[in-house]
Amino acid sequence: MTRKSEDVGRNTIRDVAARAGVSASTVSRVLGGVYPVSSATRARVTRAVRDLDYVADARAKAVAGVGTPTLAFVLEEITGPSFAHMAYGVEREATRLGHLCLVHGTEGDVRQELEFVEMMRAQRAAAVILVGGAADTAEYRERTRRIADSLASAGSRLVLCGRPSLGPGAPVTVIEYDNEGGAYALVAHVLAQGHRRILFLGGKPDHTTAQGRERGYLAAHSARGVEPDPALLLHGDFTRDSGHRLMRGALKQGLEFTAVIAATDMVASGALTALREGGLDVPGDVSLAGYDDIPFARDLYPALTTVHVPYEELGRLAVRTVLGRTPEAPDEHLLLGTHVVVRDSVAPPKER
Numbered sequence: 410m411t412r413k414s415e416d417v418g419r420n421t422i423r424d425v426a427a428r429a430g431v432s433a434s435t436v437s438r439v440l441g442g443v444y445p446v447s448s449a450t451r452a453r454v455t456r457a458v459r460d461l462d463y464v465a466d467a468r469a470k471a472v473a474g475v476g477t478p479t480l481a482f483v484l485e486e487i488t489g490p491s492f493a494h495m496a497y498g499v500e501r502e503a504t505r506l507g508h509l510c511l512v513h514g515t516e517g518d519v520r521q522e523l524e525f526v527e528m529m530r531a532q533r534a535a536a537v538i539l540v541g542g543a544a545d546t547a548e549y550r551e552r553t554r555r556i557a558d559s560l561a562s563a564g565s566r567l568v569l570c571g572r573p574s575l576g577p578g579a580p581v582t583v584i585e586y587d588n589e590g591g592a593y594a595l596v597a598h599v600l601a602q603g604h605r606r607i608l609f610l611g612g613k614p615d616h617t618t619a620q621g622r623e624r625g626y627l628a629a630h631s632a633r634g635v636e637p638d639p640a641l642l643l644h645g646d647f648t649r650d651s652g653h654r655l656m657r658g659a660l661k662q663g664l665e666f667t668a669v670i671a672a673t674d675m676v677a678s679g680a681l682t683a684l685r686e687g688g689l690d691v692p693g694d695v696s697l698a699g700y701d702d703i704p705f706a707r708d709l710y711p712a713l714t715t716v717h718v719p720y721e722e723l724g725r726l727a728v729r730t731v732l733g734r735t736p737e738a739p740d741e742h743l744l745l746g747t748h749v750v751v752r753d754s755v756a757p758p759k760e761r
Contacts, residue, residue: 420461428457479509480728481529483522484540487514489647490675490703491720495540495570498724506732508535519552526556530563536582536731538568538724542618545573557581566734568727573617574742582734583742584727588618591716591747592625592670593632595698598714598749599668600633602757604696608641608666610655610676619647622672622700641666645676652679660687667695667758674699674706674715681709681754692756702750711753718747 426433431450439446439454446454457463482499484492496512503510511529515522522539529537537560543549554575557567561580568582575581599607609626612619623642630637641664645651652671659666660683669684671677677699684695691697691711699706702717723745730741 420463424461425454425457425463428461429453479511479532479534480536480538481511481513481534482538482540483513483515483525485515485517487512491701491718492540494720495724498721499538499728502725502728506728530560530565533563534565536566536568538570538727539572540570541572542616543572544615545617549573550575554579566731568731570723570727571618582731584723584730586718586723586745587747588621589625591700592622593629594749595700595716596626596629596670599670599696599698599755600629600635602755604668604758605635606638606641606666607668607670608659608664609643610652610669610671610680611642611644612647612672614644619672626670640664647673647675649675649679652676653683656680656683669695669697671699674701674703674713677713678709692754694759696755698755707752714752714755715750716747717750719745
């Protein structure tokens with residue numbers, strides 16, 4: 410006695426074809442929705458799919474070029490709050506436009522990034538969005554240009570979100586925010602309160618995002634005719650632990666400062682803990698400001714003055730822009746604004 414295929418395992422497209430009385434290729438056409446078939450045939454196939462509870466193999470559909478279109482969001486650190494909000498914007502906008510979004514964290518592994526991009530190229534993803542600053546070197550530009558050309562040859566598109574641009578002629582879409590301008594406005598606000606010795610807790614010296622924020626710090630001083638002390642420019646990374654370590658080191662060295670600008674809100678949170686451990690009050694003894702305006706910044710005590718970056722909108726805009734473009738459209742380079750959010754952690758310096 411022959412057992413029905415649904416009794417021995419997952420149903421196949423051939424099972425659906427047999428139930429509907431059509432060929433497997435006809436089932437594929439109906440499911441793909443790219444070839445005309447009669448309404449009667451479509452109804453029979455649809456009924457067979459429902460009766461057998463058939464689920465198409467997503468990998469097979471990707472190879473065939475049908476099914477739910479996909480885009481990829483590639484970032485270095487998937488747990489970072491700012492990146493998480495950008496990922497949310499990408500995923501929500503992709504879903505709204507009928508695309509599947511794949512999120513991949515590389516932990517800074519270039520090889521892993523290249524392998525994932527190649528996988529997305531093979532699956533003909535609509536776009537690959539690379540996020541986060543990087544060292545703007547010749548090797549970076551050459552590697553990223555190869556990625557852009559490879560994706561373009563497969564009908565896909567590379568989007569650089571907060572990453573260094575590749576210059577004119579590269580088949581990329583660049584989405585940025587006013588990184589340097591945000592830092593300039595923040596430091597100008599702190600200087601306007603009367604501070605003249607402002608400690609800067611920055612990121613890696615070769616990291617383009619960190620470089621932009623440091624340039625804003627320096628430019629704001631220059632605009633007010635204040636010469637910053639080079640000893641007050643410290644470098645680490647964008648984590649809470651880095652802020653805690655750098656601040657403890659600054660206090661141990663006896664550096665003189667009345668305010669602190671942290672390169673991110675996470676760095677600021679670590680610095681705030683170290684200041685309290687050192688017996689200092691914020692903002693009574695030392696003012697403190699961050700950058701990013703991630704949600705918990707308003708819940709710190711005191712609430713953190715910071716720079717708002719529209720991370721979710723960056724993600725949404727990246728998706729809308731790349732999916733809305735035509736092959737003949739010129740390369741896009743879009744810039745979103747930032748602004749200072751004034752809260753309670755900055756005050757005029759304490760009189761000595």
